[in-house]
Amino acid sequence: MKIICLILLILPAFSTLAQEDEKVRDIVESLAENAPDETDLSELTEKLAYFRKHPIHLNKTTPEQLKSLVFLSAAQIGSFFNYLHSNTKLLDVLELQAIPGFDIATINRLLPFVTLNIAEGYDQLKAKSLLNSGNNDLILRYARLLQQQKGFKALPGSRYSGSPEKILLRYRYQFSNILSAALVMEKDAGETLFNKKTGMDHLSGHLAFFKLGRLKKLVLGDYSLQFGQGLTLWSGFAFGKGPDVTSVAAKDAGLKPYTSANEASFFRGVASTIDLGRNIHFSPFISYRKLDASLKALPDGRFTLSNINISGLHRTQTELKNQRSLGQLAYGGAVQYVSDNLNMGIIGYRSAYQHQFVTGTALYNKYAFTGKQLNNTGLHYNYTFRNAYFYGELAHSLGSGWAMVNGAVATLSRKLSVVVLHRNYSKNYHNFFSSAVGEGTETSNEQGLYAGLNYSPIKSLTWSVYTDYFKFSWLRYRVDAPSSGYECLSQLSYTKAKVFKAVLRFKREQKPQNPDAGSTVAGLQKVIKQSYRLEWNWKPTPKFSFQQRTEIAQYQKGNKPTETGFLVYQDISYAPMSSRISGNMRLAYFNTPSYNSRIYAYEDDVLYGSGSGNYSGKGIRAYINVRCRPFKRVDIWARYAIYSYSGVETTGSGLDEIEGNKKAEVKLQLRYQF
Template structure:
């Protein structure tokens, strides 16, 4: 479909960028870097709005350096605990900050970190609930209402089927998301979300109540001994994520310091993801240096219910998609009741934090996985107790952290590590993990190569070198072993993950980076035989990324990426992708936007490539590039004064040499898939 025209257009844009003598500045380089690190470990359709919303909130309501205890800085997701400890110690020793740029006096400060941090911090008093009356909240608080609509323009197979005996989509292709926020400074937040996914019914059938998913919470904090209180949906993050960590969590990536997880404790849940949260009430109480967080949660989960010989309810797996489009998905909706309750206690004194967590998870159905050999150590039952102890401590440029967890009656999990400033320009990170094959937790997100905190041992080491404010070199290696069988791996296996990245930055002008990543893991051979043989699978990735500014209004961004997949007995796959972005963002104009055109070619799914895409506010996309084709999108934003915004997005894939896009109920006739999205926001 006019494929050559797209190639010519791409070459023209790339030549225009290459001939420019200007360099580019990144408006949201931090957000992109954080999002890409998350996306490498999560699914294509995962909602990243929780982190995006948090960063946007603190950009509009900066953190007071003279008031914070460090918890708000941890919420940003990119500020190392070692730096937070130095900040608090400096304030205690030298008095209050006079201006944010005083942070430059802190020992060991990375100029790149300072550049990212400055938009999110301030010096000055912020409003507090203790200073106002109830009647002032509505007049002095801020309201934020947002409505988002989207759909795929081509009709998928699941919407064409009318036979009630066949699997099909019961609702329309429309996607609708409504979001409301109320804030009074940092101390009060009311959140409401409502979402309908494509294919789900809306005010009909199984969703007579309208949206398929509702979420909400009221959050109050910083009220004397009440450090935080959430009624509704919330997340809990403690230690290194071995026992209890809900919401988003960073894994391995180019930000080496994220190997030490930044626990935020109790937070309201604001994402539209229908998993990874608790529902009920929780509070954090402060008694001097001791923090105590009791919590209780009651949630309905998805699962396919069956009955054993004694008539007891059993379920094979708990659903994790949150989708209720087909008759089967609707039948599995909310079939399992989950109760979770427990408490966390944490002692904080200067640079030392020690904590302990204990909780019980109980289901009204018994989990009974398939009788496969790899499931010999999988969780069976409907009741689980978890407990853990953790610590972190900083001393003279060294940050130590760790956690030990135990699922009562079964296994244990351990993680320990350190981050050390070996030199003003050189930092080291080490992390050792040992997760038992019979350790269980439904809420764990520790550093891991596998899909959970179970059946893994590994040692991670990373270096970050900053010879100057313009250069950064990152290197990490991670060697791991799986002592027991896994999905598609019918024997104990081992592997390695290596990443190196070099970045050069022209201050406020440009950024260029070169990344190489090599991954090796064991997997069952593709050839059929009486027994599965485990062979090595190699994935290699080479990426060159550049961003540069053409002037005060126009910026450019481009990337070239190669990927190589090799597995014994299979054909080697080599894929590539190149894209060119144009960013239009005038300082005082009402209209702004960005666009991309990309070419890609991958022989199959194994050599697929993911790439960050700009989207409407709080929505970030990481589509899957595979087969041969063109990817293009355009985003536009128009501001109606200071309180109202409208976003428009059009994105399309055009594939070469195919007659059908997708498979199963998602199949589309033809070689093109196009999506549109409209978003409206009103702040008042």
């Protein structure tokens, strides 16, 4: 009740995010559900915010650039260039309505990020323009839990070596669409800001040039590589199955600078994309990084390892010992033929490691990678023919297995579009840089068939549905036999102009798992997860908007009783046009019997701090975000968020355990643009 009263008292003083950021927020929230749990969405948010200020020139854009607008499907991008090829150029952005597959909702999303004005080029690249016309963006962020975690207490043995603050510094420079530079420094809670072994806990940066004659891209420092459907070479953010059924067709961006604070998913070195003429592009790269890994010493002084740690946490003595203990060298390239309606490419590269991988004793690890070097090759394609988009990739880890994916997206009419996808990943396919669509956490040991459709009988109503059947020919973690399962989703969306939107969704997943410890049941047990969601968004006036969601999650394993959990939350936003102060808030009540029936929901945060909230247990969740703009180029964010659990004496586990039933976090962020 104290939390409720606090929110009601503070509400009149706040407004929501400024309207120039509202479009970005809505898109990120809708796409966050396609991402894996607890995915860092800052890279996506930052990219959309950039195009908000620097719109894409539609008559001079490329397929690669439009793929950065993640809400556009691969089929829509193909249709756009087919239309542009037939009509030479667009005379007005509203002409997008004439392109097959571009509905009103898609066009409304697209308009803030595109233009028909001429962009700046290298002829404006002078010392004075670099200083006066470039965009400088400096962000400082501070966050910490208000309660003390067990790991920060004076305990014998394992404890956190650093302070409880989480600190981020990020600087980015951008000149038009031809030059960028960035520097990111971060420390997590429990880490020291500097240590003798590595210096700054996490330091990332890049310098990138674009459109430099034949040299389309050149990146020095940290970068991402995304080609094909993610089978052969992919790092960084990737979508999977979700309410947008066309999201299973990956939109590869090729080479791009890396600006996220995520410490695992990037390359470090030099990479470029060179235009060889006749629509042929060559992208060579070389990368060397020191990764976190758990090593085992052998009697002869050599070391072996079984896996690479990707958490990025260096808090305890064990985590510090594993920090940057494994050297990784990767080098190779991709050759692509790129035109408006056809993209074909071949990829080849080698990844070499300082120490040798060995498999564990568990039987499911029988086909895992062993050795110190891995060579990967792949072929990928996508082709747009009229209103159909075909795509696929064939990948091979030399000396072991194969992986293949093929699919098609077709716009059958203005009301109906369909997608089908078939995948086959052999149990001995190995790849450290793969992120293809699938049910498993790794791109191996899986076969599947996916089919989905979007149907809009009227402009205001859309029905999305998909079914995905998958099977595993070999054992998996906690699954001691070959197995199979399925996942399905059905969603009905109703939209009335920009005033009201309602969503009704059902999702079900079924797959087997080993019995729980101590169970007398033999063989695999069926695990069923399903959820029901009702959500509505209402904006009665330009100042006020409301979002409400009710979600029920069910979990059943074998013959055990079904667990049923639920979440109800209310978001309130108030947005006066001329206010220097803005903010938003949420009040949620959740009740789930265990972690198995947990519910994830997108939460607003400070700029570039967006993510998913984990609602597990029983209690109340509330947060308040405030943004203040005291000066034209300065923004200050403040966030207070709290979990208040019922019927518990502690929260968390291990070194993260907190005495009491509350877990509160404060976050402050300063942004200076100059």
